[in-house]
Amino acid sequence: MSQDGMHVTMTFELNSLANGVSGFDTVIDVRSPSEFAEDRIPGSVSMPVLSDSERAHVGTIYTQESAFKARKIGAALVARNAARHIEGPLAEKDGGWRPLVYCWRGGQRSASFASILSQIGWRAETVEGGYSSYRRLVVQLLYDTAFPSSVVLLDGNTGTAKTEVLNRAAESGVQAIDLERMANHRGSVLGGQGKQPSQKWFESCLAAEVAALDPDKPVVIEAESSKVGMLSIPPRVFEAMKSARRIRIEAPVLARAGYLTRAYQDLVSDKILLLDRLDRLQRIQGREKVAHWKLLAEAGSYQDLAEELIRDHYDPRYAKVRGRRPMGPESVIVAESLGEQDLDLLAGKVAELVSRPGP
Numbered sequence: 001m002s003q004d005g006m007h008v009t010m011t012f013e014l015n016s017l018a019n020g021v022s023g024f025d026t027v028i029d030v031r032s033p034s035e036f037a038e039d040r041i042p043g044s045v046s047m048p049v050l051s052d053s054e055r056a057h058v059g060t061i062y063t064q065e066s067a068f069k070a071r072k073i074g075a076a077l078v079a080r081n082a083a084r085h086i087e088g089p090l091a092e093k094d095g096g097w098r099p100l101v102y103c104w105r106g107g108q109r110s111a112s113f114a115s116i117l118s119q120i121g122w123r124a125e126t127v128e129g130g131y132s133s134y135r136r137l138v139v140q141l142l143y144d145t146a147f148p149s150s151v152v153l154l155d156g157n158t159g160t161a162k163t164e165v166l167n168r169a170a171e172s173g174v175q176a177i178d179l180e181r182m183a184n185h186r187g188s189v190l191g192g193q194g195k196q197p198s199q200k201w202f203e204s205c206l207a208a209e210v211a212a213l214d215p216d217k218p219v220v221i222e223a224e225s226s227k228v229g230m231l232s233i234p235p236r237v238f239e240a241m242k243s244a245r246r247i248r249i250e251a252p253v254l255a256r257a258g259y260l261t262r263a264y265q266d267l268v269s270d271k272i273l274l275l276d277r278l279d280r281l282q283r284i285q286g287r288e289k290v291a292h293w294k295l296l297a298e299a300g301s302y303q304d305l306a307e308e309l310i311r312d313h314y315d316p317r318y319a320k321v322r323g324r325r326p327m328g329p330e331s332v333i334v335a336e337s338l339g340e341q342d343l344d345l346l347a348g349k350v351a352e353l354v355s356r357p358g359p
Contacts (some may be wrong), residue, residue: 013137024100025093030109031131038170038199041102041134042125042208047085048110071108079110086120098123112118135200138207140316142234148215149175151240152354155223155327156249158307158314159256159337161263161346162222164210165249168347174354175219177209184228202231210237218354220247225321246330247353249346251338253315257306259338268302285313 022029027044029036032055036046050058054077064071090097099117101124103109110126117124127133156162163180172177173209180186182205184196196202213219223246226238235239251259267274275298282290289312334347335342 021100022098022357025097026099028099028101028112028113029103029131030185031104035104035131038198039131039135039204040206041131044102045089047089047113048307049081049103049113050074051081054081074108075112076200078109082113086116087199093122095337097122098125098293100125100127101136102127102130104130104236105132138200138203141207141210142203142236143235148210149218149219149239151244152218152220152243153223153241154220154249154350155246155247155330156251157256157310159253159260159310159338160249160251161259161343162249164263164343165346165350166220166222168343169220169354172351173216173346174351175213177206177219177221178226179206179222179224179233181195182206183228183231185231191239196231199231203234206234206237220350220354245328245330247350248332249328249335250332251335253307253310255336255338257303260306260310261302281313 008036021041021043027041028047029034029044030047031040032047032048032050032052033046034052034210035045036048042044047245056075058070061073083283099114099122101110106129107128110130114126115125129136154162154166163178163186164175166178170178182195182197184201197205197346220243221244224233224241226233261268267277275294278290278297281293293305296302296308331353333346333353335346
């Protein structure tokens with residue numbers, strides 16, 4: 001860190017991805033709301049010194065009129081917005097509060113706000129290179145650097161509770177990365193959970209977990225294609241997944257259907273949403289079959305519906321994918337049922353297999 005006028009500058013380093021930005025009480029992103037929404041340093045809060053429209057207005061003046069006029073108007077807007085933050089969310093901060101401020105490239109927006117905070121008496125610092133320096137580290141880690149740990153894929157047909165078993169294994173101390181949680185997406189056609197984050201924010205969340213891995217221990221990741229919903233798994237991560245050994249969960253169709261009716265309560269309790277999701281299968285399964293499934297849904301025959309979806313849709317598609325994709329060494333865990341205790345037992349077996357040396 002080096003002294004720089006009213007504040008000092010912090011260089012964002014790789015270990016910050018793993019450990020968060022330590023030593024600061026608040027990390028403040030002063031970029032516009034749309035910039036923050038697309039991606040940000042995890043844990044940071046948004047206090048824009050220019051709104052989206054203000055930033056566009058100042059930029060237009062800069063390119064079409066003069067840099068001096070743009071800086072003058074921009075300074076007035078920054079001061080006005082800074083005052084709102086100081087009188088608002090920062091009003092109760094005492095003299096010992098220590099903020100870290102960043103903008104896009106570590107330029108005028110963060111320097112101006114940090115300078116105002118420093119004048120008040122707070123020990124404000126900025127990130128050298130701003131968000132751009134942070135983003136370069138994320139790209140370096142996920143696109144240019146070999147994945148740090150050996151990977152074990154948790155696999156199994158639809159309804160085998162892979163995600164829940166993964167998370168239970170993680171609670172017992174197994175290193176695990178839940179890609180579906182980060183991507184806000186459940187794997188099946190029926191499993192969309194709402195709006196997915198941007199690709200950059202998905203990568204920020206993933207980078208933080210990858211950087212925190214113990215390279216001497218394997219990490220369990222649920223088996224996925226190269227995409228989770230609309231989001232792409234970064235290449236270095238997917239390369240490690242393609243060659244990984246696998247643990248596959250097998251369970252009877254009846255047990256899997258019962259699990260799905262419990263796990264997808266959001267669909268069971270929202271018939272309109274369920275019928276909409278079933279309509280998405282017409283292109284693959286045809287109008288007649290989907291109409292039959294919709295009748296089961298209308299009648300509340302969710303167990304029967306789940307069994308038919310597994311047999312006629314999910315299992316054949318899974319078998320086709322397995323047939324055309326090279327697979328690493330595989331261990332199989334068989335579960336006759338998928339109740340709460342069964343899931344704990346499965347998580348324990350996963351932890352045991354993960355701890356064994358793999359090929």
